[in-house]
Amino acid sequence: MGRTHRIGVIGLGVISGVYLKTLREVDDIVVAAVADLDPSRAEAVAATLPEARALSVEQLLAAPDVDLVLNLTVPAAHAEIAEAAIAQGKSVYGEKPLAADLEAGRRVIAAAERAGVRVGCAPDSVLGVGIQTARALVDDGSIGRPIAATAVMATPGHERWHPNPDFYYLPGGGPLLDMGPYYLTALVHLLGPVRSVIGAGSRLRAERVIGTGDRAGERIGVQVDSHMTGVLEHTSGAMSTLVMSFDAVATSAAPIEVHGEKGSLLVPDPNRFDGTCSLRLLGEDGWREIPPRAGIVGASRGVGLVDLLRAGTERRFRADGTLALHVLEAMTALLESAATGRRVKLASTAERPVPLTLLAGIDELTAAR
Known part of the structure; x- marks a missing residue:
């Protein structure tokens, strides 16, 4: 597993508690910073985490000790936050959908490819x-x-x-x-x-x-x-x-x-x-x-992020942004078809992610699996 991965969390709504519970259980992950539009909520969450500090969204995005941004904002902000994190040279893992519309999702993936960072996306x-x-x-x-x-x-x-x-x-x-x-x-x-x-x-x-x-x-x-x-x-x-x-x-x-x-x-x-x-x-x-x-016995939200970090450069992680983009295109194509009454062909494709063997828990999710 090697080095410690330092995570910054943006968006501290209902779902964040489940993610934070998962991340607390992983030895090589530290939540270094949290941010929310409600500063008092950020302060309250930071107080429950041993190394986290409450920051503004802008401060967290620029923080040099944050390697990856966990984007748990509302769907309308998914692409904006992801692009801002990528612009700071940070990888991103976000809640679904990848973006609120297809063009924004494409921008996120293109920006990550140019910057040489990774994009992961729920669901995991x-x-x-x-x-x-x-x-x-x-x-x-x-x-x-x-x-x-x-x-x-x-x-x-x-x-x-x-x-x-x-x-x-x-x-x-x-x-x-x-x-x-x-x-x-x-x-x-x-x-x-x-x-x-x-x-x-x-x-x-x-x-x-x-x-x-x-x-x-x-x-x-x-x-x-x-x-x-x-x-x-x-x-x-x-x-x-x-x-x-x-x-x-x-x-x-x-x-x-x-x-x-x-x-x-x-x-x-x-x-x-x-x-x-x-x-x-x-x-x-x-x-x-x-x-x-x-599959992973006892898994919960956040295992896709752990898989991204554990994969390193040795294999493709499973909750991949390109898969999320393909799913987003399929959904927006359904909306387009509903509006026009026509069959819609997709421009993108995606590889089926590598399957898992039966793993006793998240600790077994290593680069070798």
Whole structure:
């Protein structure tokens, strides 16, 4: 593992606590600085970390002792913060999506290539035992040649639980750009990159009511489609059907199903790291659960960042910005198709990340794996 990696965190909202818990458990990572638009929040978080100091965003970006910026800002700021960090010669790992729009995502990746720094991006939940076990079953031919997949996420909306849900209903949000990265990233891991899409979308209502916290009862506007459906054509020839909704009450469908000529596979929630896969082969009467075969046991958000740091120059890290850009293009192509009624071809592609063996924990995630 070698040298200590010094991280600066920008954006200290709800999700930051999960990342910080993961990073505290890794011996060769130190959180050196934190920043937030609310200085008091930065001070409070810094007080919980042994070597961190609270800085302004500008101070953190310029800090010479910060090697990599963990970008946990709202989607609309993802590209701006990433480009500013890259301009300071720092690598970046960010929350999904890579950017709020495709052109901004392309700028981030191009800037990193020019500067010789790395860009990683969530989701890294695909590195847990759920998706990695499914990947192992697809790769070893358990279901035969993959033919099709379905991916379904249905919820009545995040305003029911999130105290500040505004960004979910602004450009860069919505069910597709918020939750879609988990499902599309998993589908690329399982079936390979996407070459074209067809999409359709709708908006159930123009306002949402915050259901919890200090702003409970406040109405917020909806600027994006709150229900999206689409078909993805993978370069492998497989077809995926996608439903992402902030309008539906619930679903009994498996989060992801993959169908092959020899069998079908139920895949657990790609928003989680764990979960059990179930397999049913042609001629069998029922589903059977498959014990974990691959992935990081007990993983949580932040393992993709650890993988980036541990990979060094010896291998390509798995939560790669080029994969995130491909997923972003697939999502924006679905939005374009929904707006125009036309099938949209993608310009980008991405390699399926190197699969994981079964690892007992994050400590086993080294350059050799």
